[in-house]
Amino acid sequence: MxxxxxxxxxxxxxxxxxxxxxxxxxxxxxxxxxxxxxxxxxxxxxxxxxxxxxxxxxxxxxxxxxxxxxxxxxxxxxxxxxxxxxxxxxxxxxxxxxxxxxxxxxxxxxxxxxxxxxxxxxxxxxxxxxxxxxxxxxxxxxxxxxxxxxxxxxxxxxxxxxxxxxxxxxxxxxxxxxxxxxxxxxxxxxxxxxxxxxxxxxxxxxxxxxxxxxxxxxxxxxxxxxxxxxxxxxxxxxxxxxxxxxxxxxxxxxxxxxxxxxxxxxxxxxxxxxxxxxxxxxxxxxxxxxxxxxxxxxxxxxxxxxxxxxxxxxxxxxxxxxxxxxxxxxxxxxxxxxxxxxxxxxxxxxxxxxxxxxxxxxxxxxxxNMDKKYFTVVLLSLIPIVFQYIQVLIDSAVQAAGTTTAQIATEKFAEYSVPIKGIQILSYGAFLSSLLMAALLAYVIDKKYSHAGICAIVLAVCSLVGIIHCESISLFPKDGVILGVIYMIVALTLFSKKYLLEKQGGKVLSEDMSSIPNLN
Structure with a gap:
């Protein structure tokens, strides 16, 4: 039929x-x-x-x-x-x-x-x-x-x-x-x-x-x-x-x-x-x-x-x-x-x-459709995107006032308890940083510390070239370098955690690095 x-x-x-x-x-x-x-x-x-x-x-x-x-x-x-x-x-x-x-x-x-x-x-x-x-x-x-x-x-x-x-x-x-x-x-x-x-x-x-x-x-x-x-x-x-x-x-x-x-x-x-x-x-x-x-x-x-x-x-x-x-x-x-x-x-x-x-x-x-244990992953991924929206509102508001955010000193924002630099750092490349942070947390929840460490390395690389946390792409921007180093420390900590747990005989999920697929 x-x-x-x-x-x-x-x-x-x-x-x-x-x-x-x-x-x-x-x-x-x-x-x-x-x-x-x-x-x-x-x-x-x-x-x-x-x-x-x-x-x-x-x-x-x-x-x-x-x-x-x-x-x-x-x-x-x-x-x-x-x-x-x-x-x-x-x-x-x-x-x-x-x-x-x-x-x-x-x-x-x-x-x-x-x-x-x-x-x-x-x-x-x-x-x-x-x-x-x-x-x-x-x-x-x-x-x-x-x-x-x-x-x-x-x-x-x-x-x-x-x-x-x-x-x-x-x-x-x-x-x-x-x-x-x-x-x-x-x-x-x-x-x-x-x-x-x-x-x-x-x-x-x-x-x-x-x-x-x-x-x-x-x-x-x-x-x-x-x-x-x-x-x-x-x-x-x-x-x-x-x-x-x-x-x-x-x-x-x-x-x-x-x-x-x-x-x-x-x-x-x-x-x-x-x-x-x-x-x-x-x-x-x-x-x-x-x-x-x-x-x-x-x-x-x-x-x-x-x-x-x-x-x-x-x-x-x-x-x-x-x-x-x-x-x-x-x-x-x-x-x-x-x-x-x-x-x-x-x-x-x-x-x-x-x-x-x-x-x-x-x-x-x-x-x-998600296991409850991953709800924190969703909440974490929400934060950078919320700050991206806040940044758009701030930029539009100051533009309506006849100026730009760049022309207002950071100290002026601080006087009114507006952490403008933190908002900007979170807003730049928010979609990608949100995804990578969420992936890192999901892997930690699953006890896949090596995979989480790789996510931290990717966050570091993206920061070092200005894809996230920076207004524009450039090699080794100031804020990107600071955050890149921090993400590398996080990566080393995660790799160490996996190594120490395995060495001590702790029960961790198998993390054969070959399980990470390649582009082929």
Missing amino acids: KFKYKWWGKGDLDAAFGLFFDGFSKILTATGIMIYAFGMPASIVIGKILPAIGVVNFLGNLWYFYEAKNLAEKERRQDVTSQPFGIGASQLTGWLYLIMGPIYWHSGDAMLAYRIALSAAFIGSLVEIAGAFCGRWIIRVIPHSALMGNMASAAIVWLSFVGMAFVFDKPIYAVLPLFIIIVDYLGKADKRFTKIPSGIIAIGIGAVISWTSGYLTLDNLVSSFSQVGFNLPQTFFGEIVAGLKSIVPYLPIIIPLQINNFLTTLQGLESAKEAGDDYPQRQSMIMDGVSTMIGSFLGNPFPTTVYFGHPSWKEIGARAGYSVVVAFAYLIIGLSGLTGIVMAIIPHEAVMVLLIFVGISVATSTLQ
């Missing part, structure tokens, strides 16, 4: 709203930053960047629909859920504030900033593709608890923490929708009395409140139509080649961010596997890199990735239909200039409640 995958499920509409507005809110924010904060011409942002974003999101989401359909037909299952896809939050922030902004402010040349950002995306795509060929090795080497705990920490911070801040920043519009999601999705309340998805109800109530209170107005809606216009993406091969001549100073930013990016994709694939959907790992990771590359050719300077959230969309009954809806929504809005109209109708604060649910759901799913 021929199997036919029914790709639209009861949760696809909610998932479509959640995924679209997750990515769309980032794009809207980036558009405002580029035009109003950086002063870049709207002809570049709306006429060149947004159409490329629309096309690459269209292609990427259709690809993940295709993957889900293939998996469903292969395993003859109707409950397959596609992977969420879009532009990564940390990559968007990094490209905006560490590449495009500084170049434009220094030179006043918008095209130069745009050109180098496109070249950075192209280089980043190569890093993503390279990551596909060591992904399986990473999974074998890094403890599963550390890999998934790191992902859960990033999800709870960058989705739930950030979402909560926006919701309570304007509580009248979004706190009621938030509690609808808390009661119905997180609390799994009785749903016999309505068949309307809770996400739609929450967003609808938020929109009604916003319109009746005057937060959203007809004048703003009418004025948003002035942005409407059909724009096809162009090709930027020449701009990318030209930008490569100036790319070297930005490699210390690009490489760690893109390592973060392919690890995010890898973690997304692992969380999907835990939820029951085992996608082809290398193929998916390569396609993320290819979509970033295609995007750079068409004019999108921001890298793409698999998002967090697959388990949460699966939990509410989504299949692959939401990927199709999101694909066409991005294409239409990207090419037509309808960005402003959508946000003039629906308040983004109300949509943020779905992202809060996704972050909590990802973290909950991770803990439910």
Whole structure:
């Protein structure tokens, strides 16, 4: 009997709203930053960047629909859920504030900033593709608890923490929708009395409140139509080649961010596997890199990735239909200039409640599938990522005050009990240091002291070259040297502990170093 995958499920509409507005809110924010904060011409942002974003999101989401359909037909299952896809939050922030902004402010040349950002995306795509060929090795080497705990920490911070801040920043519009999601999705309340998805109800109530209170107005809606216009993406091969001549100073930013990016994709694939959907790992990771590359050719300077959230969309009954809806929504809005109209109708604060649910759901799913002894691994991995968020808030706050963190003396922060240096050290390369610290602790819990020692050595090397704990990559930075030496002492202590326990006849788990797999 021929199997036919029914790709639209009861949760696809909610998932479509959640995924679209997750990515769309980032794009809207980036558009405002580029035009109003950086002063870049709207002809570049709306006429060149947004159409490329629309096309690459269209292609990427259709690809993940295709993957889900293939998996469903292969395993003859109707409950397959596609992977969420879009532009990564940390990559968007990094490209905006560490590449495009500084170049434009220094030179006043918008095209130069745009050109180098496109070249950075192209280089980043190569890093993503390279990551596909060591992904399986990473999974074998890094403890599963550390890999998934790191992902859960990033999800709870960058989705739930950030979402909560926006919701309570304007509580009248979004706190009621938030509690609808808390009661119905997180609390799994009785749903016999309505068949309307809770996400739609929450967003609808938020929109009604916003319109009746005057937060959203007809004048703003009418004025948003002035942005409407059909724009096809162009090709930027020449701009990318030209930008490569100036790319070297930005490699210390690009490489760690893109390592973060392919690890995010890898973690997304692992969380999907835990939820029951085992996608082809290398193929998916390569396609993320290819979509970033295609995007750079068409004019999108921001890298793409698999998002967090697959388990949460699966939990509410989504299949692959939401990927199709999101694909066409991005294409239409990207090419037509309808960005402003959508946000003039629906308040983004109300949509943020779905992202809060996704972050909590990802973290909950991770803990439910993890041995309790590894809960401390998750908590440890959370700390650097929290401080990364704190650092972003501090930088944004002082920028709003007309200065920068670098221009304020450390002593001034100390007067108000703000340990700014500690916050910065923890925030630099937070995703990678979080993962390595979590892996070290997981190995110690398993009494694999040699493996933990190797993690400490990797932490030391990363510190000595500025990949973690330092603002930029450089050989032997001051803070990197101090922490590198400390990590080496930790490594020696761990190796000594293993040696002494074995010598004294203590019971330790076998740690044959040959068990650590190689890249082959």
